[in-house]
Amino acid sequence: MILAWQQVQTCIKRQGWSIADGIFTPMNLRERASSNGRGIFRRFLGYITLALDIWEMKQEKGGSLIDVATVKEAVTTERLVEDMELELSDLFPKHSEPRTLAVKLLMFLEEQGPQKQGQLATLLDIEPYSVSRLLTKLEAARYVTRTREGTDKFVAIRSATRT
Numbered sequence: 001m002i003l004a005w006q007q008v009q010t011c012i013k014r015q016g017w018s019i020a021d022g023i024f025t026p027m028n029l030r031e032r033a034s035s036n037g038r039g040i041f042r043r044f045l046g047y048i049t050l051a052l053d054i055w056e057m058k059q060e061k062g063g064s065l066i067d068v069a070t071v072k073e074a075v076t077t078e079r080l081v082e083d084m085e086l087e088l089s090d091l092f093p094k095h096s097e098p099r100t101l102a103v104k105l106l107m108f109l110e111e112q113g114p115q116k117q118g119q120l121a122t123l124l125d126i127e128p129y130s131v132s133r134l135l136t137k138l139e140a141a142r143y144v145t146r147t148r149e150g151t152d153k154f155v156a157i158r159s160a161t162r163t
Contacts, residue, residue: 050074
């Protein structure tokens with residue numbers, strides 16, 4: 001389930017937080033919640049809380065509104081790996097390294113959009129065979145889609161709601 005922006009605002013207000021116009025924007029928070037939270041409200045609320053904590057510290061130093069950098073500072077790759085541990089342990093049961101690589105790959109695709117499979121290995125500094133294996137498992141679990149255009153394979157994030 002993906003929450004509409006109005007639903008997110010209502011939930012934030014229910015928590016008793018004060019929302020100034022522009023502090024939360026769909027662009028700033030959707031990045032982490034849609035791809036990595038996978039629509040799970042508990043995580044999303046946790047990510048908002050972490051972002052607010054960082055924002056409040058920056059406000060004391062004269063900072064401004066929450067931006068993508070603040071959200072990324074609050075919700076680190078390590079945090080996402082930890083949060084997705086159960087989901088990804090089914091795909092990568094033996095070692096934690098592929099889980100970390102999978103999260104990095106998903107984050108990269110979310111931020112940069114569809115990419116050629118061959119370029120992903122170079123851009124993420126991962127061996128091409130490792131990228132292929134990661135993508136095979138992520139595609140089977142419906143996290144990503146791969147399409148072929150001529151001789152190139154393009155990889156994209158599947159819509160935020162897995163079916």
